[in-house]
Amino acid sequence: MKEVPGSDTELVQRLKSGDEAAFQTVYSRLQGHVFRFALHMSGSRSLAEDVVQETFLTLIRRSDRFDPSRGSLAAFVLGIGRNCLLRRLRHDRNFPSVGSDEAPDVIADSDPLAELRRSETVRQVREAVLSLPLHYREVLVLCELQERSYEEAAELLGCAAGTVRSRLHRARALLSEKLRAMDRRDELAKAKSRRCLA
Amino acid sequence: MNHREVEDQVTDERRVSVGLASLREAYSREQAGPSVEEQLLVQFSLASNQAGRKRMPASAYWALAAAALLLSCGLVLWLAHRPVIEPKPIAQGPADPRSIRAGSVTAAGGSDRIVSPSAEIAAAPAPPQPKKTHHRGGTRPAHSARPSEKPQPRPFIATMIPTATDADYGLQLVRVELPRRTMMSFGLPVDSRQLNTPVKADLIIGPDGLTRAIRFVQE
Numbered sequence: 001m002k003e004v005p006g007s008d009t010e011l012v013q014r015l016k017s018g019d020e021a022a023f024q025t026v027y028s029r030l031q032g033h034v035f036r037f038a039l040h041m042s043g044s045r046s047l048a049e050d051v052v053q054e055t056f057l058t059l060i061r062r063s064d065r066f067d068p069s070r071g072s073l074a075a076f077v078l079g080i081g082r083n084c085l086l087r088r089l090r091h092d093r094n095f096p097s098v099g100s101d102e103a104p105d106v107i108a109d110s111d112p113l114a115e116l117r118r119s120e121t122v123r124q125v126r127e128a129v130l131s132l133p134l135h136y137r138e139v140l141v142l143c144e145l146q147e148r149s150y151e152e153a154a155e156l157l158g159c160a161a162g163t164v165r166s167r168l169h170r171a172r173a174l175l176s177e178k179l180r181a182m183d184r185r186d187e188l189a190k191a192k193s194r195r196c197l198a
Numbered sequence: 199m200n201h202r203e204v205e206d207q208v209t210d211e212r213r214v215s216v217g218l219a220s221l222r223e224a225y226s227r228e229q230a231g232p233s234v235e236e237q238l239l240v241q242f243s244l245a246s247n248q249a250g251r252k253r254m255p256a257s258a259y260w261a262l263a264a265a266a267l268l269l270s271c272g273l274v275l276w277l278a279h280r281p282v283i284e285p286k287p288i289a290q291g292p293a294d295p296r297s298i299r300a301g302s303v304t305a306a307g308g309s310d311r312i313v314s315p316s317a318e319i320a321a322a323p324a325p326p327q328p329k330k331t332h333h334r335g336g337t338r339p340a341h342s343a344r345p346s347e348k349p350q351p352r353p354f355i356a357t358m359i360p361t362a363t364d365a366d367y368g369l370q371l372v373r374v375e376l377p378r379r380t381m382m383s384f385g386l387p388v389d390s391r392q393l394n395t396p397v398k399a400d401l402i403i404g405p406d407g408l409t410r411a412i413r414f415v416q417e
Contacts, residue, residue, distance in 0.1 A: 023239070126221055
């Protein structure tokens with residue numbers, strides 16, 4: 001695909017005029033962010049793909065609403081994606097069970113045990129993140145998993161940077177508690193299985 | 199908070215950080231499937247085509263608006279300069295006998311001075327004829343050919359030859375009521391069922407007291 005250089009405004013102008021290359025450029029730059037945000041938030045790949053589709057359809061139809069003075073195109077698109085996702089989550093109540101086949105395939109490493117341990121960690125953290133309340137989850141996803149600054153997250157969420165910071169702190173504490181609870185649950189399960197075997 | 203609790207907290211923090219980093223790394227290459235992009239490209243082309251189609255009618259609307267404006271201007275100009283046939287005032291006889299003074303029979307308009315019954319007869323108005331008139335802007339002149347509610351008098355009919363002294367002594371106009379059958383004497387059609395009903399008539403009386411002319415006002 002041919003990459004179209006240019007600023008956000010120029011890209012949007014070309015997109016409005018029906019330039020397919022400009023659209024492909026915008027899509028290739030931003031679809032990953034939207035997809036991963038939706039995937040971390042929902043835990044569902046199909047829902048994340050739906051959100052990506054809906055987000056870029058909205059961009060095609062409503063690109064005239066982009067105002068470069070209010071933020072970057074990435075923030076604009078991610079804001080659309082967040083709105084789509086929240087609407088879908090409210091509508092579908094689609095909170096899938098964790099540990100399903102939605103987890104990414106882990107590439108086999110030279111140390112299978114370390115790889116197994118890492119996969120288990122990823123599974124546990126993912127489960128814990130998905131069990132967080134929505135407003136803590138989105139702060140954690142944006143700042144920790146998507147490495148956005150407090151200011152960017154605050155702009156996207158429509159709140160103060162201080163609020164983002166405090167929510168993130170609380171989210172990490174909750175995550176830690178949940179991971180400890182998971183450990184205790186796993187130890188109990190292991191003890192039960194040992195008693196059964198004995 | 200003792201040393202053990204601090205150690206546990208640091209371990210937990212590290213575990214959260216490591217876990218989040220692992221999760222981030224595990225999902226770092228995740229992307230939407232190629233089918234999403236294909237569908238979006240189709241939608242994008244459709245939207246671009248629709249936008250192109252929408253631009254065409256916009257220019258057509260402008261052209262239609264300009265044409266409508268030109269037509270209205272032309273219509274206004276034509277209405278302002280079209281040839282108009284001015285309605286001519288309909289000649290009327292002395293409809294009101296009170297306006298006629300003794301010795302000088304004058305028509306209501308004051309323009310037709312009758313000096314003799316023959317002159318009066320000559321100046322007597324013809325029965326009103328419907329006249330085609332054009333009116334501009336819907337305004338209608340007050341003296342249009344609209345049928346009057348009052349009965350229109352017929353023309354005077356001479357009853358004798360005027361004498362030379364009529365002009366010197368003047369004439370008098372008298373409104374009288376006569377039996378309708380009188381109209382038959384002047385060759386006018388009368389409904390046989392209304393022979394005994396009265397009809398108004400204007401008589402022009404000469405200085406000698408004889409009738410010079412007659413006209414029937416109401417049939």
